[in-house]
Amino acid sequence: MPVTLNLPTVLAKLADGNKTLEASGATLGDVVNVVAQQYPNLAPRLRDDTGQPYPFVTFYLNDDDIRFNGGFAAPVKDGDEVTIVPAIAGG
């Protein structure tokens, strides 16, 4: 059972409309790499040119902000759930 990624609608559009994706890896960065290769249009919205997360897109690993757990180096295991939350500003 791989890691599940929950995408908001705005990013799902770049992943063929899928709001949940599944991928495996040892770290969150590995999982993001797999997904980025699968959906090249989504890739630049998940990480910057250096492969790091943006300050305006927050990744939650099982509802915890990954920045406090090593960022993309955070270890993941099968069954983990990752939620991607981009900044939005509408009001």
Place this chain on the structure above:
Amino acid sequence: MATTVTDTSHSETLPSLTNDEIHRYSRHLILPDVGLTGQRQLKNARVLLIGAGGLGSPTALYLAAAGVGTLGLVDFDVVDVTNLQRQIIHGTKDVGRPKIESAKDRIADVNPHIHVEAFETPFTSANALDIAKDFDVIVDGTDNFATRYLTNDTAVLLGKPNVYGSIFRFEGQSSVFATENGPCYRCLFREPPPPGLVPSCAEGGVLGVLPGLIGTIQATETIKLILGVGDNLIGRLLLVDTLAMQFRTVKVRKDPTCPACGTREIKELIDYEEFCGIPQAAQQEARAEVVNVTPAELNARIQRGEDIDLVDVREPFEWDIARIPGARLVPLNSVQAALGTFDKNRTIAIHCKSGVRSLKAAGVLLDAGFTRVLNVTGGILRWADEVDPTLPKY
């Protein structure tokens, strides 16, 4: 543990309720956790709403109905007919009126016991601290990143809770920031996205009922803060997906390195336009070769027989609503792939709905070596105003 913004240990200092008010608030008075003292706390409370738009509408209406004694409203906009799909504090009769005036009238109708302090001005670094200093709670109902960071930093500097809500298309977010020990907006998003990456509601659309959902959550959190009851969204971010109809909360930790509430290196308000990457001069410099043209000027050139490739970079569903005769459709995200359809020897005029996407498309063309690129300022909306009033505006 519940967080409260008012000291209730001296309830004798709270304002009393008139018989009219006791009658009006009877459903609150018989409600455990509100009661007479709670209702007097609400009457005593001063809540500042930044923005009287999609989020501010339901928040203001419910806070007024609930008996929050003083509502501060900050907005400088006028009611437009396209606001009415979601900004329920305004009505058709209010189109063209300042939002502040329209909201004030509606609040007076909902509850004449409410005192409204109106600030018909943009919320800026120059006036934010002064406007907010006498309020207990700040509600963020703004619609752009610059004002969101400004609102957050104002709340942190003044030590007042920031009840946050934000919406886009079918999804919303809410949280309570800047309480004594809780995280702030910068703990969640350290920096804003570069301009243009995240479309505004005007560009990307928004489900009309969505601000109703998120705004009422903000109103609920505000009332809980005033009463000191329940568990607020402090340290939690509520994510609402109306298409899936899923509500989810994730944890927001207070970041010890946060420049606002952690290290506190932000000691005064900054230039938020610049922080959000939209300094006017730099923008013009980056796009120095884009020549702006108004719809009226462009139409005159076309009428004179000038050979112009008029390119519409909106989406197909927008093209179906209204289009300029003679234009061809190349949606913004297809421009790169369609570079082969452009002729370097022709003048290319790019338009979209209001001029934001066309500027981006013009940039793509300039980067690809095209030099005769015109950006139609104000887009098809301005074309409808200046050239063809029969076109529907959306």
